[in-house]
Amino acid sequence: MKKVLTILSAMFLLVMLGTQSAMAATEGEEGGSINPKEIIFEHLGDGYGWEVPFSHSHRIPLPVIVRDYEGTWHVFSSSRLMHGGEYDGFTIAEGGDYNGKVVGMRPDGSGGMVQYRPLDLSITKNVAALIISALVVALMAFWLVRWYKRNGMKAPRKGLGAFEVTVAYIYDGVIKPTLGTKAKKFAPYLLTVFFFILTMNLLGLIVIFPGGANLTGNLAVTLVLSIFTFLLTNLFGTKHYWKDIFWPDVPWWLKVPIPMMPVIELFGIFTKPAALTVRLFANMMGGHMIVIVLTLLIFIFTAIGGLAIGGVTTVVSMLFSVFMLLIDTLVSFIQAYVFTMLSTLFISLAQAGGEHEGEGSVAKAE
Secondary structure, X not given: OHHHHHHHHHHHHHHHHHHHHHHHOOOOOHHHOOOHHHHHHHHHOOOOEEEEOOEEEEEEEOEEEEEXXXXXXXXXXXXXXXXXXXXXXXXXXXXXXXXXXXXXXXXXXXXXXXXXXXXXXXXXXXXHHHHHHHHHHHHHHHHXXXXXXXXXXXXXXXXXXXXXXXXXXXXXXXXXXXXXXXXXXXXXXHHHHHHHHHHHHHHHOOOOOOOOOOOOOOHHHHHHHHHHHHHHHHHOOOHHHHHHHHOOOOOHHHOOOOOHHHHHHHHHHHHHHHHHHHHHHHHHHHHHHHHHHHHHHHHHHHHHHHHHHHHHHHHHHXXXXXXXXXXXXXXXXXXXXXXXXXXXXXXXXXXXXXXXXXXXXXXXXX
16 A cells, blocks of 8 residues: 555656646746647657756756758757857757757858758757667666576566566567567567667656656657568568568459559558557657646636636646556556567568468467
8 A cells, every 4th residue: 555655646746747847838928828739849849958847947958969061060068059049050940940950050152141950960858868768778688687697597576576577478478479489589679679668658757857758759769660670570571471462362363463462462561560650659649648738727727717726627637647647657568568569460470481381370379
């Protein structure tokens, strides 16, 4: 019971920090009005600094690395560009096609100046969060390996024990039954992608550094993960897999003279990673957005109905926000599991050697 109360208290604290962060986002705006759309996109999007709770005007600076139109590289802190600042001819655009991005000015050839987008390799909030997530996963893996080197087959306990149980569950419950003898070949990737997604999901629920980055709610991140599954599936696909793509076992009139089924099968190669991309992106983005909207309701109703209505709304929004954070924690595990399970299934289908062949086939796995 004490552990449950501790967890609930921690979740409530996280929501309160998020509320204070959202409240700070309204500071300095004329008439105390807020722009929900701007706040939502700011918290869900990327940036050149890490938000600091309780303050919208202060951010943890990150490195800006850009190359100008003359080919010269510039490296400096993003703090130089905060609040409309300019450094080395660069600034962060406000509005337009490059809104929120680092831009520079260059001659347009007629005596004037024109805005341009330099080659930008900056360490943004999402990039830094990706590096942190990768380090967390690597440290956990090395921690487990080091334990076994020192203690043999003695089972670890506490946090490391939970990590080991999760590894065993994913490998013995998902990868091995599906891939059979090919499990060891693909397990390193599948286990890595599971814990990488899980770490990103959980860190994204924390509103303070090093959390708060909406990585799996970023379409580019989920797309890259899906591309890795796509490459493994098709580069290691068997001859039988490719035969079923270009000459499937269906009546001949579905293949010639109009190659209906081959076209459908070929199209299916690309719809599988697309489904992985959108599924993970939509579920995690939706969870983050609901929590932010529930928090913003406090300020919207306070502005409309005063402190009395705002107080009632605060209590209701806090309860629903804590509930949604608990649901999002569960969804973080589920989405990492589903992505890994579907990736395993897609790879397994590409490893099938025919209806009556080998242990690695889907029929054997079932």
